[in-house]
Amino acid sequence: MRKSRNYLIVGNSVAAIAAIEAIREVDKTVPITVISQEPYRAYSRSLVSHFLEGKVTIEKVFYRKKDFYQRNKVQTILGKRVIAIKPKEKKIVLEDRKRIPYTKLLLTCGSKPILPSVKGIEKKDVFTFTTWDEVKRLAKTIKKAKSAVVIGGGMIGLKAAEGLKSLGLKVTIVEQAFQILPAILDKDGSKIIHRHLKEKGIRLIINDTVLEIRGKGKKVERVILGKSGEVDCDLVVVAIGVTPNLDLVKGTALKAKRGVLVDRFMQTSVKEVYAAGDVVEAYDFLYGRKRPIPVWPLAFQQGRVAGSNMAGKRMEYRGGLILNSIEVFGLPIITAGLSAEEKGYEILTKSDPKKKVYKKIVLRKGQIIGAILVGDIDRAGIIVGLIKDRLDVTNFKDEILEENFGYIYVPKEFRAKMVLPLEVR
Amino acid sequence: MKKIYVKEEYCMGCRLCEIHCLVAHSKSKKIIKAYKEEFPRVLPRLIVEEKGPISFALQCRHCEEAPCIEACLTGAMGRDKKSGAVTCDEDRCVGCWMCIMVCPFGVILRDEREKKVATKCDLCPDEDIPVCVAKCPNEALVYEEE
């Protein structure tokens, strides 16, 4: 007799959806249950800022069509938190203490925003910017607010700032580093963005931190900075980064460092338990070691790999690299790999500050390991492809940042392999 | 599935593919109207690369494991179940350019005429043969099974 099987997925975002699609490509019948503490079908997390600005309708915030779960025969438990996983018993525990058994488990519980330990952080009008519910709460508060402070000038902080500004608020960004996007941008690139933000009416305070959030009772009235005095504001958005959400993993047999450790098949240290997305620490092929990279495309790939392996079709995660595409008030920025690195590497740049164009590649032993493109991002994927393929670009490196760079500059053998498959037959 | 391939040695760089692609994706589908009246013009959904005597046209390869689908933040980029083509639902696209960042062929374009959207080769779903292939005077573009 065949043992009854069921797959359980904790989390219902991109990694989970990719996993479901991969499982169903291989196995049309195994029962799948998806559990999420958020009461929605899967939505595009990054669209919460578009939603805030009223740029997209509610229907467009969702990542897949309404009938996705039904079509894929997936049972959903939405709006319920998992409070524990019991890998030994092969069960999970829901907040209402209900236990659900599984034969295979996939953890895609994402990341959580890091909260600084400053006084006043618990106030009602302090927000994070990582869930739809939180942004809906923010949208309500904005109606009564005139000014906001965003703590953190990373990608999420910038998105929040842009959203708040477009709704008419006075916005100040406080960033601890000497520049915005410190993890992915260099000094010259950030200078252009700083100027751009200023032109768009954003006040940027760098090299400073918020020490305290003050206001009568639960209200927010101002923040106290380490160096630059105080800034009046009616609300605060905290966006100093995210960290893998290990709540369910702590105290279990699952090995984790900063994120849950997984092998090339997205299996954790416990058999039949897989993990994917922001919650894991997977292989970064440029760093040459595992680390969390909380970006959407990798969550998708990892989810797909996990799902496929769960369903019995071997698929390997080849390793990822950090990738970001962001538009700041209409100015497009793409960064890839070790883009902020400088020391010990060969750096090629091209800039036209007037046009707000800045391009840079970082080379290690003839291979591109990082890239920054500000203002001119067309065909950026070719460069990202060269990073992934680890092609030696020495012979054409000077063309890469030119406006008309394309495959025509790439050695013919590689070009033939990539784009002209008929010729090599 | 059938895909468009290029034979570099036959390409003359005449860019007729580009022109006919633009026309095929214009409102009127008429060359004079498309060029003279429909402003701002639609973009051709392919790229002609040229250096000296070498040239070739490049359009979406409709990859099996498509990086653009993986990276798409909204679910706009997807696969047409019937034809196997990778297509962008421009209505759902918000112009985040994640696809541009990951497309190794650099064949997804930014269309900023109205709402920002990513635009790309759709293999001309209403034609038997994509127009760039049909109109290529020197058979530098072919439409064949893989």
Ligand SMILES: Cc1cc2nc3c(=O)[nH]c(=O)nc-3n(C[C@H](O)[C@H](O)[C@H](O)COP(=O)(O)OP(=O)(O)OC[C@H]3O[C@@H](n4cnc5c(N)ncnc54)[C@H](O)[C@@H]3O)c2cc1C
């Ligand atoms: C504002 C914003 C903008 C972004 N923009 C970009 C971008 O432009 N490009 C990019 O690459 N990335 C972007 N990201 C990052 C990207 O959204 C994440 O990398 C991606 O969402 C990770 O997906 P995931 O499936 O790992 O988990 P998440 O999307 O983090 O989802 C986690 C899931 O787990 C559920 N969950 C967690 N704990 C429990 C529990 N105990 N019980 C039940 N359910 C639980 C949650 O409800 C949720 O469904 C952005 C993020 C934010 C917040």
